[in-house]
Amino acid sequence: MAVEEQHDLLDSARDRMLVSTIVPALNEEGNIDEFCRLYADMLKTAPFEGELVFVDDGSTDGTVEKIRQAVQQYSFIKYASHQRNRGLTAALETGFSIASGEIFVFYPADLQYLPEDIPVLVKPVAEGADLCAGWKQGKYKKRLVSNVYNWVSRRIFNLKVHDLNSVKAFRREVVENIFLRRDWHRYLVVLAADEGYRVEEVKVPLYDRQWGKSKFGGIGRVMVGLLDMLAVKFQITFLRKPLLFFGLVGSLCFLAGLLVGLAAIYLRFVVGEGYRPLLYLVILLMGVGMGLFMMGFVAEGLTALREEISDMRNKVQAALSKTNKTPRED
Template sequence: MQISIVIPLLNEEQSLTELYNWIAKVLRSNSFSYEIIFIDDGSTDNSWQTIEALADLDTNVKGIRFNRNYGKSQALHAGFLKAEGDVIITMDADLQDNPDEIPDLYKMVAEQGYQLVSGWKKKRYDNVLTKNIPSRIFNAAARKTSGVKLHDFNCGLKAYRREVIKNIDVYGEMHRYIPVLAKNAGYLNITEKEVKHQARKYGKTKFGMNRFIYGFLDLISIWFLSKFGRRPMHLFGSLGVLMFIIGFFAAAWIGFWKLYKLYHGLPNTLVALNPWFYISLTVMIIGTQFFLAGFLGELILRSKRDKERYRIQKTTPNL
């Protein structure tokens, strides 16, 4: 199979049939063999009924339905597990991603050898204050932190070589950072393509300003995990040992100074009345806690097991 189109969605019944017809027209006109996988992330409208109807109409259409809303990352994770294409293309279901971009994205991966191609919506039809400006700030921070030079990390329109999506783990809200996850997994041949952005035709956006706050928090998380995720002791242990040593020598100096005063008959006070004694003691305790945090992190890392992150309520018969 040449192409898998993976489409996560939430309450997009109005756009699904039109989106399917557009995608199918593009794929058939280019003689692609394909599958279209819709992942219904807990929709409360008739999205799933529409997917079932499309699957009855076209055996290349497949559907996964979650029993509730788990988030875009979990939907992509489920779609990636089922995808069988040599090239996997993701896109949003709201008709803001243009299916006419699919052939060029496919060629960049299948013929030009790129492992991941990310769409870049250079000209956007979103609200400038609530989406465009925050998006630019967010993308600049992501480029600086991750070292991946993309203009639009959050664009849903992306193309992947099969082995990329089979070897990265999209969890939490990390769908924004799939290029960073791919880079951390050793897939360095990453580029971007300027793509057309469509104005929203139906409904309203499912994301608010809070997604940028969560996005920055996730960015910190992925930076930390890429640096210390495999060896948390390197960070926490180093900080712990450093702080313990500083506190220990500070306490030793207080003790030495007390003995010096006693030996020379100088006026002396109780150690307990010296505030630096409590400061040094606190630093040693914090250092010990850092060290234990690193040790526990190592134990958790070595004993972790895969946990169920979402529940699939049903799938179409052909999946």
């Protein structure tokens, strides 16, 4: 689609739509100036108002100084700084808290994604989607690992999105209504879809890094990602109805204990051979089964409490939003 056509679709919202681009940065001093220049160029023709929100996540180089210099040069920049490295999820949450836009965009500071593509991400959200995920196009390292990870994620979470770990644009309310644990930023698309938000996808070009080093990699990060994937799946599936999970497993254990008990009775009274370890196994299996049932009941109570707290939080946020939109009289 031509750039002119894309912009025509959004021109009617120009005066009322503010897009906040959240850019976490860790030791990216060599990319800050160029990022700001490219962002300023993008805003000249963008069909929306924009603000650039940098979050320095405990950099040990001159990243903060570069950002401060940029603030003096460009009026659209906000920034926050962490005293220590707290991780990408925490950096994003800090950015969300100081951003003013109706739509948020997550962009890394490494210039592997260029600001000129931000309007492409924003377009589906401006047209009615709640979140738009970027699908990176181009050659890059760890492509095989990324493809396998995304393929498994699509199967586990039943998503049509091809790339969970790319740039994203989404409505403010999406992150206001979703709780992100550490490193769960990569599952924002999954959590949003689970909450019923409409998710779209667009292709976004990926470029080679020109300065600095990647902050991601290593077998440890792969393992963390896989474990987080299982944790998210467990939360959005079994924690909605925990008794279904614990009750099923508990029933299987109890049934296994019953069968082992019948086998022990047969051996003792029919064959005439007692086998004491079977008795211990019966006690273990039935005990575990009853314990799992009890855990299921407790988890049901905790889930009900969690949902009540979440509902109260949503009502408070709705009330605050309504208050902020109400005109005030002097």
